[in-house]
């Protein structure tokens with residue numbers, strides 16, 4: 278029987294990725310980190326490489342990827358840090374990455390993301406944040422499923438956000454064709470999709486020993502805020518009652534991803550949402566913490582899976 282007790286760990290919001298992975302030996306394990314050349318992705322990749330894994334930075338900016346790889350090799354002494362091209366908003370690029378992958382994959386960290394971008398559409402007409410944050414990662418993970426299954430006990434990490442509290446997946450108009458575009462609703466919707474993916478993938482892939490969990494990394498100043506003017510960011514924080522927010526460092530921001538990717542405390546655990554290195558409780562109105570019930574809804578998760586397959590096949 279599945280243990281449904283909430284997972285707690287000795288780690289906190291202040292823990293770093295290096296602290297979380299201490300004592301874990303990833304020698305012989307192969308890892309992919311999307312968006313591994315910026316922000317949280319760099320520190321996620323560094324901690325996993327530091328624990329001995331072969332780490333592939335899946336990036337759209339190869340130059341930044343090579344620079345980051347050199348830096349990680351220099352700081353960890355692990356020479357197995359590779360760089361491969363991946364543009365999540367481009368189906369052909371995702372397919373090429375999958376086709377080029379050879380052998381088992383033990384840990385896939387779906388970390389890349391775009392936040393609150395102005396209205397932008399892919400050539401297919403898909404809204405960019407949903408296309409990048411969800412559809413691209415969905416195509417990547419399902420494409421790599423045989424490699425994950427071959428690893429035996431693989432983990433997939435789905436980097437979501439507390440912004441998922443801003444919107445469920447609006448199945449009637451995912452791509453903002455009927456409603457007016459709103460950058461934060463689009464971001465929130467895509468981040469709910471990241472949680473629903475963990476719910477359905479864990480169910481479908483349990484027999485292959487693959488577990489998938491979602492997480493909120495915390496608030497970290499990175500390139501993610503590039504589309505948000507500083508005064509808007511501050512006004513938003515004031516409105517939400519979070520003006521006194523303490524930003525995490527990128528090393529702290531990577532901690533929950535690394536915990537979900539490696540902690541023995543999560544063995545066999547899937548379809549859950551973590552924040553500050555612990556499983557989150559249900560969202561309480563008036564806070565920015567916890568997980569929305571719509572993000573863990575198994576029916577919505579199954580529907581999103583089918584919609585994603587249909588969308589990518591069209």
Ligand SMILES: NC(=O)c1ccc[n+]([C@@H]2O[C@H](COP(=O)([O-])OP(=O)(O)OC[C@H]3O[C@@H](n4cnc5c(N)ncnc54)[C@H](OP(=O)(O)O)[C@@H]3O)[C@@H](O)[C@H]2O)c1
Nearest residue numbers: 312315316317364365366388389390438496497499500501
């Ligand atoms: N920072 C926070 O406060 C915060 C809070 C909650 C959740 N998150 C989540 O944490 C994750 C990492 O964010 P971050 O803060 O580290 O942001 P970041 O520094 O902007 O890193 C995001 C990465 O995603 C990559 N990316 C964007 N679009 C892509 C595409 N089409 N194909 C491939 N890669 C693409 C970016 O590549 P380029 O460098 O080429 O643009 C970048 O490397 C995101 O999923 C974000 O939603 C962050």
